[in-house]
Amino acid sequence: MAHPTTQPARGSALFDRVGPREHGYNMRQVDQFLDRAREYYDGWDSALPPVTSHDVRTVSFDPARGGYDPRAVGSALDRLEDAFAQRERDELIAREGGEAWLTRIGRLSSVLRARLHRAPGERFRRPRRRNVSSYNVQDVDALCNELLRYFEHDEPRSVDTVGRAVFRGARGQDGSEENQVDAFLERVVELMATID
Structure with a gap:
């Protein structure tokens, strides 16, 4: 309270x-x-x-x-x-002018969308170590699918919900590598904050 x-x-x-x-x-x-x-x-x-x-x-x-x-x-x-x-x-x-801003946004968007277009379950590395904590792959994929709809179909999505996304835990190769997912989502939030 x-x-x-x-x-x-x-x-x-x-x-x-x-x-x-x-x-x-x-x-x-x-x-x-x-x-x-x-x-x-x-x-x-x-x-x-x-x-x-x-x-x-x-x-x-x-x-x-x-x-x-x-x-x-x-x-x-x-x-x-x-x-x-x-x-x-x-x-x-x-x-630098409006063109420079559009170029920067376009480059970042291309990189992010390329990862989002990977096959479900293959968007992020799996940890090599067996007992290290990782993110539930299905949860990560569900958010990635929502982000694809945001970027490509203008489906509304709040930058705050992406920045505060929470995933169920997994262990080792059963999940997605936490650092890689976090770094990716940080770039997504950066892009969303810039264009919204």
Whole structure:
């Protein structure tokens, strides 16, 4: 059960917190990342290391008792990622023109669609080690089929549902290699965030 924070996070961000015995996100880490992202986005300090939509999409926080509710932070990060992706697209178009943006999108789309067109069960590697955790092949294929319909038949699909996809577990060669599936889905989310 989430409980409201007693004070807003730095930078006026206000998130719900989990109960005192539950684990949420480390509040200091979340606040620091959001402050850094805001400062970079607003251009307050050009010496700051850049923050990209990829950074927002892949950031992780340590668990902490009584920390921020992960769902509330996740929703804020989704909106922030969209803002960064939009700005990155606008900057690319301003710097190199609309053709450059279309070329970039086209290349990424071609690579992703080529993998989606592989036969079910053969889209991703199978782990070599016997007892390593992997993703259920049928679950992965089901999402891939939905993505094909999104890319080729304009079937509606939320970028958030792809970014938060959950698959049943498998063991070794009975499943798809987790790292390869995760890397692929990260590129799909990148493309969807850019074109939506």
